[in-house]
Amino acid sequence: MLKKYFLKRSVIFWLIWPVAFSLAAGDSSFDRQEFACQAKKMAEAALKEEKAYEYLKTLALPGGRLTGSAAAARAVAQATDLMTQLGFDQVRQEPVEVNRWQRGQAEKALVKSQKRGQHSLHICALGNSIGTPSSGLEAEVLEVHSFDELNQWPQAVKGKIVFFNIPMDRTEPNPFAAYGRAVPYRTNGASAAARYGAVAVLVRSLTFRLDDFPHTGLMIYDEKIPRIPAAAIATNQAEQLSQWLKEDPQLRLNLKMSCKQLSPVTSANVLGQLTGEEKPEEIILLGAHLDSWDLSPGANDDAAGCAVAIEALRLIKEAGWKPKRTIRAVLFMDEEFGGTGGRFYATSASRKSENHLLAIEQDNGGGPPVGLALRRGDKIIEKTEKLEEILNPYGINWIRPGGGGVDIGPLIQQGTVAGNVVPATQRYFDFHHSALDQLSAVHPREIELQAIVLAIVSYYFSQEGI
Numbered sequence: 001m002l003k004k005y006f007l008k009r010s011v012i013f014w015l016i017w018p019v020a021f022s023l024a025a026g027d028s029s030f031d032r033q034e035f036a037c038q039a040k041k042m043a044e045a046a047l048k049e050e051k052a053y054e055y056l057k058t059l060a061l062p063g064g065r066l067t068g069s070a071a072a073a074r075a076v077a078q079a080t081d082l083m084t085q086l087g088f089d090q091v092r093q094e095p096v097e098v099n100r101w102q103r104g105q106a107e108k109a110l111v112k113s114q115k116r117g118q119h120s121l122h123i124c125a126l127g128n129s130i131g132t133p134s135s136g137l138e139a140e141v142l143e144v145h146s147f148d149e150l151n152q153w154p155q156a157v158k159g160k161i162v163f164f165n166i167p168m169d170r171t172e173p174n175p176f177a178a179y180g181r182a183v184p185y186r187t188n189g190a191s192a193a194a195r196y197g198a199v200a201v202l203v204r205s206l207t208f209r210l211d212d213f214p215h216t217g218l219m220i221y222d223e224k225i226p227r228i229p230a231a232a233i234a235t236n237q238a239e240q241l242s243q244w245l246k247e248d249p250q251l252r253l254n255l256k257m258s259c260k261q262l263s264p265v266t267s268a269n270v271l272g273q274l275t276g277e278e279k280p281e282e283i284i285l286l287g288a289h290l291d292s293w294d295l296s297p298g299a300n301d302d303a304a305g306c307a308v309a310i311e312a313l314r315l316i317k318e319a320g321w322k323p324k325r326t327i328r329a330v331l332f333m334d335e336e337f338g339g340t341g342g343r344f345y346a347t348s349a350s351r352k353s354e355n356h357l358l359a360i361e362q363d364n365g366g367g368p369p370v371g372l373a374l375r376r377g378d379k380i381i382e383k384t385e386k387l388e389e390i391l392n393p394y395g396i397n398w399i400r401p402g403g404g405g406v407d408i409g410p411l412i413q414q415g416t417v418a419g420n421v422v423p424a425t426q427r428y429f430d431f432h433h434s435a436l437d438q439l440s441a442v443h444p445r446e447i448e449l450q451a452i453v454l455a456i457v458s459y460y461f462s463q464e465g466i
Contacts, residue, residue, distance in 0.1 A: 064294035068100030083272035104258030158197030289335030304366030346410035361405030373402030
């Protein structure tokens with residue numbers, strides 16, 4: 001009798017021990033080998049079709065999608081139609097009130113020099129800038145290379161057009177770090193110069209390259225300081241203007257810009273999802289921004305991110321994978337003019353019944369994936385390391401702390417884990433915010449690889465949680 005008792009206990013132990021061990025290891029539903037096989041089949045089909053590039057062409061079709069513009073409204077409609085056609089769940093638009101800035105007619109800048117004669121410069125107004133008088137404005141130009149230098153010559157600034165000639169640091173291997181150090185001159189330069197009586201500013205375009213294409217971007221006024229016009233100058237012209245100023249410090253510049261602010265309008269974020277079968281209220285969010293600057297179709301910034309998010313959902317759906325948690329693509333409106341779409345999304349009444357576990361934002365261009373960044377300590381990094389061998393064939397060389405973005409910033413503040421599939425970005429600022437950001441700047445295979453990685457990562461977390 002005693003022998004039978006111990007035999008029975010032994011059988012029960014060996015029956016429940018694998019389950020207990022699996023639960024203790026936190027790996028109750030993840031079969032790495034099986035998932036690797038499924039991911040490989042999904043990726044093979046994806047690379048044959050390269051659908052992400054097709055979606056990129058559709059999303060970029062309206063052209064420059066400046067926040068609040070007619071082109072942005074067309075993009076919202078087309079994105080909604082595309083997600084509906086692909087059979088995503090609960091495709092919808094969530095209204096967002098946005099400010100509207102209009103560039104107006106093409107900007108003009110004419111150098112007048114006694115030594116060099118008259119020469120046109122390639123410029124563009126910075127977003128949010130006021131225009132000049134209809135007849136233009138004309139003044140001498142003061143070149144500075146830092147805010148410190150500007151502050152050292154306050155008396156010399158009055159009545160001048162201040163020329164911020166600060167190149168992006170070519171010795172910095174991280175393009176976004178170099179951009180981050182140079183962008184304050186674009187963002188805050190106008191008010192910094194207006195404090196001392198400047199009448200306008202020119203800011204060297206933010207790119208490593210020397211070319212004839214000005215790069216626009218958002219600038220912000222200090223409400224306590226008079227507003228003055230602000231424009232970007234192409235890097236080749238910045239070099240030339242700097243040389244002319246050495247030869248003729250009294251040269252004058254005639255500047256004409258017709259940009260202006262209009263009344264706010266209602267636009268929308270566009271949502272589509274694969275609803276979770278077990279925990280639909282828990283959300284894995286794939287985000288990108290639908291708006292762009294008006295000088296180009298914004299292929300890298302950020303039609304590419306939108307196409308990648310849509311393609312990731314399609315790949316999961318076509319593979320027949322059934323997510324436990326909801327995987328949602330959100331194409332945000334108004335990232336470029338201050339992130340209104342992200343704030344509206346995070347504070348919407350619709351979010352009250354939802355729990356966002358992870359938000360991945362794709363807004364670093366359409367280049368090939370090289371890494372995966374996740375923000376929330378070592379625990380989530382360790383959890384994701386199970387995917388390393390699966391992701392390696394598609395370009396992922398590392399998994400590190402990081403991740404974030406303007407649109408998902410409000411969710412991060414609420415405690416959501418953030419992430420990015422990080423692409424190669426050495427060429428990103430060649431195109432950024434300029435007329436060069438065309439479809440030809442994105443390679444179909446590279447953008448597809450981004451979508452493959454995003455599909456694998458988002459499905460994994462939909463099954464395993466955070």
